[in-house]
Amino acid sequence: MSFEFIPTRLPEVLLIKPRIFGDNRGFFLESWQRDKxxxxxxxLPMVQDNLSESTQGTLRGLHYQIQQAQGKLVQxxxxxxxxxxIDIRRHSPxxxxxxxxxxxxxxxxxxxxxxxxAHGFYVLSSTALFTYKCTDFYAPQYERSILWNDPDLAIPWPLVNGNPPALSRKDEAGLPLGQAEVYP
Known part of the structure; x- marks a missing residue:
């Protein structure tokens, strides 16, 4: 098979390892194939591709859309x-x-x-090019952000040299999970 689908600690979130075909000229891999x-x-059908470039120390997230919820295949x-x-479905175990x-x-x-x-990422390298396929269209009116350093979540972000991350205004204004609008 071209892909290995590995459930994480949250079984619906999957780590996907593509099969890589390489030789002295380089490599080839499939990054998406609907049937596989x-x-x-x-x-779920994918309807939109996004690409972002970020510098080291940038934290983007933790984002979600309260309506038009998006599944994301990130790479x-x-x-x-x-x-x-982060699982933000209130009735989920x-x-x-x-x-x-x-x-x-x-x-x-x-x-x-x-x-x-909710989803977010922190850039460890000098820059990162990040792409994701989405199952629904971007709808800024429904976008929400959970505070990246919510003490109740206690995510151990591997901050470069311990420096605070570079955040957008939207992400600086994120709410702790306990105050955020979440899914039923």
């Missing part, structure tokens, strides 16, 4: 990030729990973050 992802349990095309998904994975150009791993989860 369906076998791995990812059946790093250059550099390395610490990628986090894993509500408020999170999982983190290091995604990089070197390991070529992907992470499936299903609808109902």
């Amino acid at each position: 992802f369906a076998v791995g349990g990812i059946t 790093v095309l250059a550099g390395e990030v610490y990628d986090v998904a 894993t509500f408020g729990q999170w999982v983190a994975e290091r995604l990089s150009w070197e390991n070529k791993h992907m992470l499936w973050v299903p609808p109902g989860f």
Whole structure:
């Protein structure tokens, strides 16, 4: 098979390892194939691709859309990030729990973050090119942000030299999970 789908501590969040075909000229891998992802349990249609570039120390997240919830298939095309998904479905047995994975150009791993989860990443390398496929369209009027350093979540962000992350105004204004609008 071209992909290995590995459940994380939060079973709906999947670490995906593509099969890499390489030789002295370089490598080839499939990064998406609808039928193979369906076998791995990812059946939602993808409707939008996004690409961002960020410098070291940038933290983007923890984002979600309260309506038009997006599932995201995330991948790093250059550099390395610490990628986090948080279950924010109030009636889920894993509500408020999170999982983190290091995604990089070197390991070529992907992470499936299903609808109902907040998502964010922190850039470890000098820069990172980050791409993600989404299951619904971006709708800024529904976008929400959970505070990256919510003490109740206690995410151990691997901050470079212990410095505070570079945040957008939106992310600085994120709410702690206990005050945030979440899914039923």
